[in-house]
Amino acid sequence: MTEAHNACCHPSGTAAGHHGAGKASTDMMDAVDRRLLDIIQTGFPIEPRPYAVLGETLGITECEALARVRALRERKVIRRLGANFDSWKLGFRSTLCAAKVPEDRIDAFVAEVNRHVNVTHNYLRNHEYNIWFTCICPSWEQVCSLLDGITERTGIPILNLPATKLYKIRVDFRMD
Numbered sequence: 001m002t003e004a005h006n007a008c009c010h011p012s013g014t015a016a017g018h019h020g021a022g023k024a025s026t027d028m029m030d031a032v033d034r035r036l037l038d039i040i041q042t043g044f045p046i047e048p049r050p051y052a053v054l055g056e057t058l059g060i061t062e063c064e065a066l067a068r069v070r071a072l073r074e075r076k077v078i079r080r081l082g083a084n085f086d087s088w089k090l091g092f093r094s095t096l097c098a099a100k101v102p103e104d105r106i107d108a109f110v111a112e113v114n115r116h117v118n119v120t121h122n123y124l125r126n127h128e129y130n131i132w133f134t135c136i137c138p139s140w141e142q143v144c145s146l147l148d149g150i151t152e153r154t155g156i157p158i159l160n161l162p163a164t165k166l167y168k169i170r171v172d173f174r175m176d
Helices: 003-009 031-042 050-058 062-074 103-114 140-154
Strands: 093-099 119-124 131-137 159-162
Touching: 031 050, 031 062, 050 062, 093 140, 103 119, 103 131, 103 140, 131 140, 140 159
Parallel strands: none
Antiparallel strands: 093 131, 093 159, 119 131
16 A cells, blocks of 8 residues: 555544434435445445546546545545445344333343344334343343343343344435
């Protein structure tokens, strides 16, 4: 890696501008940003220098491709950039969970649930079962142990709703 590449693609300091906590800002996207998003949703290059490949495809430099992805992440347009694996085929087990949590205990319960790396989603709903989350572990025994541990620490029972049939829904958000 050249010194110029390093200086361009790995600037020190933090990115400027934050457009609200958790709210995506798409109002400043140009055609290149939209094409970039179309490509990386389903075809992120598995290459030693993926941003060089993206740049070549988009007619921009490697550094500009990386800078655009960073800016889109900073603006919360991109929430996650990473691989997706078929966890079931890898032997992992997952479940949907629900809990009836008194309003005055929601923050403490959610903090306990969210401290576990096995929890992938966690939502507050306007329902009798007001907290819904999903978790994934290497085995059913570990799923049950995780849920039992949360119940022991919070005193709140968890409804365990494992899938009986898996459906893969693929969603691509076309930007053009």
